[in-house]
Amino acid sequence: MSLNTFGHIYRTTTWGESHGPALGAVVDGCPPGVALDPAMIQQWLDKRKPGQNKNTTQRNEPDEVEILSGVFEGKTTGTSISLLIRNTDQRSKDYGDIAQTFRPGHADITYHQKYGFRDYRGGGRSSARETAARVASGGVAREVLKALVPNLEIKGYMVQMGPRVIDRDRFDWGQIDQNDFWCPDAETAKLWEDDLDHLRRKDHNSVGAVIEVVARGVPAGIGAPIYGKLDTDLAAAMMSINAVKGVEIGEGMAAAALTGRDNADEIFMGPNGPEYSSNHAGGILGGISTGQDVVVRFAVKPTSSILSPRASIRIDGTPTEVVTKGRHDPCVGIRAVPVGEAMMACVILDHILLDRAQTGGVRGIIG
Numbered sequence: 001m002s003l004n005t006f007g008h009i010y011r012t013t014t015w016g017e018s019h020g021p022a023l024g025a026v027v028d029g030c031p032p033g034v035a036l037d038p039a040m041i042q043q044w045l046d047k048r049k050p051g052q053n054k055n056t057t058q059r060n061e062p063d064e065v066e067i068l069s070g071v072f073e074g075k076t077t078g079t080s081i082s083l084l085i086r087n088t089d090q091r092s093k094d095y096g097d098i099a100q101t102f103r104p105g106h107a108d109i110t111y112h113q114k115y116g117f118r119d120y121r122g123g124g125r126s127s128a129r130e131t132a133a134r135v136a137s138g139g140v141a142r143e144v145l146k147a148l149v150p151n152l153e154i155k156g157y158m159v160q161m162g163p164r165v166i167d168r169d170r171f172d173w174g175q176i177d178q179n180d181f182w183c184p185d186a187e188t189a190k191l192w193e194d195d196l197d198h199l200r201r202k203d204h205n206s207v208g209a210v211i212e213v214v215a216r217g218v219p220a221g222i223g224a225p226i227y228g229k230l231d232t233d234l235a236a237a238m239m240s241i242n243a244v245k246g247v248e249i250g251e252g253m254a255a256a257a258l259t260g261r262d263n264a265d266e267i268f269m270g271p272n273g274p275e276y277s278s279n280h281a282g283g284i285l286g287g288i289s290t291g292q293d294v295v296v297r298f299a300v301k302p303t304s305s306i307l308s309p310r311a312s313i314r315i316d317g318t319p320t321e322v323v324t325k326g327r328h329d330p331c332v333g334i335r336a337v338p339v340g341e342a343m344m345a346c347v348i349l350d351h352i353l354l355d356r357a358q359t360g361g362v363r364g365i366i367g
Helices: 038-048 092-098 108-115 128-148 173-178 186-201 230-239 252-257 333-359
Strands: 011-016 022-028 065-067 081-086 153-161 209-216 244-249 267-270 273-276 294-300 310-313 319-322
Touching: 011 128, 022 128, 038 065, 038 128, 038 333, 081 128, 128 333, 153 173, 153 186, 153 333, 173 186, 209 333, 230 244, 230 294, 230 333, 244 252, 294 333
Parallel strands: none
Antiparallel strands: 011 022, 022 081, 065 081, 153 209, 209 294, 244 294, 267 273, 310 319
């Protein structure tokens, strides 16, 4: 039974550990004839890779992707695409002290309880390093989406770090790529810089974050009722990302505070089809896309690897105190942004291919 694979038609299987020789992904279901080379994938891995600035882990990994199969003369063949990313900067000795100890907030204890054995070097498969393989698959998905739906755009950004939330009135798409936090609010990004510097240097602590991912230009009619909902798969995809503890679509939890009159997006006939007064639904109704922006948010917990001592136990049950050494993200939400984008790309493509297989692109006529 495979628990390392996601997707229905566009399927991704990831493999590898944080401190093993390499990690990667095998992608099945990619249509043939799509232009693809390593540089097309590398641009997204470069967004996620560690060591780019002082606000992320200082592990120095180039994260260079190699395409081992499924591409010939610069185009996909329709067969499985194997993607390889070598690990080059492991420091397994940093984890020798915790070989017999469970780190609070990590999956050490649950992996041991389930398997009776674990890779303690950086957490093995539970490490966020696994997400590099997802970003590689997402890079492939983006190229297929570019060929099938040229106007579709996927963009992620941080909207909250700790208690500090962006000011939506200052939202500027052009700012997202201009700061270390992928933040659309330049003033808040400066405040986050100060907040994180204090947490990292003085408190030896970490902080959580909320990331929002938007897909613009998603065709109406993608997704299926009941068990094949687009939002079901989006929620599962985002929830599978390391450290994610909550997912919202559209208004999400805030919808509970609204009335039916406030929450229902009114519909009008526009020159090019239906238009909506608002987007509380996050671009999805009944599990099917409306043609509006698909909006997903997810919350990541604070990085559990901190230099502050925390109480725990050893494998033999005796008490101990843990200080996690090594190189870790003080806010894992920063590098989770390109991961969220990748998962959005994989799910949207998967549902476009599912719809093409079921309906052939047939749509109900309005007007």
